[in-house]
Amino acid sequence: xxxxxxxxxxxxxxxxxxxxxxxxxxxxxEQQPVMSWINLGEVFYVVSRDLSMAEGEQVxxxxxxxxxxxxxxxxxxxxxxxxxxxxxxxxADAFAAAxxxxxxxxxxxxxxxxxxxxxxxxxxxxxxANRR
Numbered sequence: 001x002x003x004x005x006x007x008x009x010x011x012x013x014x015x016x017x018x019x020x021x022x023x024x025x026x027x028x029x030e031q032q033p034v035m036s037w038i039n040l041g042e043v044f045y046v047v048s049r050d051l052s053m054a055e056g057e058q059v060x061x062x063x064x065x066x067x068x069x070x071x072x073x074x075x076x077x078x079x080x081x082x083x084x085x086x087x088x089x090x091x092a093d094a095f096a097a098a099x100x101x102x103x104x105x106x107x108x109x110x111x112x113x114x115x116x117x118x119x120x121x122x123x124x125x126x127x128x129a130n131r132r
Contacts, residue, residue, distance in 0.1 A: 002105035003033040005067070006096035007042040009108050009126055010035070014047065014059065020110055020126035027108070034068045034103045036076075038095040070099050089113035097121045 005024065012020035013028075027033060040063065048056030072080070072095060079101065080094040087094070093113045100107035100121045107114060110127040 002103050003027060003031065004096065004100040004103060004105040004107045005033045005035045005039070006107060006109045006111060006114065007039045007046070007092065008111040008114075010039075010043045010063065011046060012110065012126065014043075019128070023126055024108065028066045032066065032068050033108070034070055034099060034105055036070045036072060036095040036099040038072060038080075038092050039099075040067070040069060042092045070103070072098075076102060087113075087116060087119070 005027075009020060009024050013024040015021065040060070043063070044056045044060055047059045070076070076095070076098050079098040080091065083089070083097050084091050084094040087097075089097075090113060093111060096107060096109065097114060097119070099105070100123070105122075107121055107123040108126055109115065109123055110125060114121075114123060115125055
């Protein structure tokens with residue numbers, strides 16, 4: 001099964017917030033999930049803003065070899081825009097959803113904007129400690 005990560009999942013990993021952190025850590029030890037460069041950029045700016053630019057750059061260096069990074073194409077940009085137009089969410093979240101759809105992947109997240117019953121993408125809620 002292909003798994004996609006959004007920035008919510010990676011930020012919980014970096015914070016050590018359970019149950020998401022250990023699930024994402026285990027995943028990274030088993031396979032290379034896909035992630036949009038847009039979402040990795042979001043991780044970078046959050047870490048840089050909250051800690052320091054040097055910390056943000058270190059996080060990028062650490063994460064890059066662990067992820068299959070998806071550089072958005074024109075098609076992906078337009079798919080994210082369609083998702084954003086249809087669902088109330090941040091534009092970066094729409095890239096996570098569009099990336100999951102493009103790779104036929106299950107999106108691992110805990111972001112309520114992406115946990116939508118009628119969503120065309122599949123997801124797993126990382127806030128649920130009972131899921132394994």
